[in-house]
Amino acid sequence: MAKNTNRGGGVHTTPNPNGSGWVNQQGGEIISTHRLKERAVEAGRSHAKEQETEHTIHKVNGTIGEKNSYGNDPASSKG
Numbered sequence: 001m002a003k004n005t006n007r008g009g010g011v012h013t014t015p016n017p018n019g020s021g022w023v024n025q026q027g028g029e030i031i032s033t034h035r036l037k038e039r040a041v042e043a044g045r046s047h048a049k050e051q052e053t054e055h056t057i058h059k060v061n062g063t064i065g066e067k068n069s070y071g072n073d074p075a076s077s078k079g
Helices: 037-051
Strands: 011-015 022-026 029-034 054-058 064-069
Touching: 011 037, 022 037, 029 037, 037 054
Parallel strands: 011 054
Antiparallel strands: 011 022, 022 029, 054 064
16 A cells, blocks of 8 residues: 555554543544554554554653554665
8 A cells, every 4th residue: 555645754652642542643643542552552553554654652651662664664675
C-alpha cells in the first residue's frame, strides 16, 4: 500500500491525553483510541506498516519506550 502523504510524521502510541486508555496519533491527530495499551500497540504497528513509517511506543509517563521503523531505513541498506 502506498504511503499516505496527507499525515506527517510517524505513528505514536501514547497515554490518552483526554482521559483514560491509550491512543495512536499521527501528525498531531488521534487516529485510534484503545482501552488497553496492547491493543493500541497492535493497531499502531499495523497503521505504521501500512503507512511505511516509524512507530513510537511511549510509556505511561510519556517517555519513549520503543521505536520501530517500517519504511525506507537508510541504515539497513548499508553493507
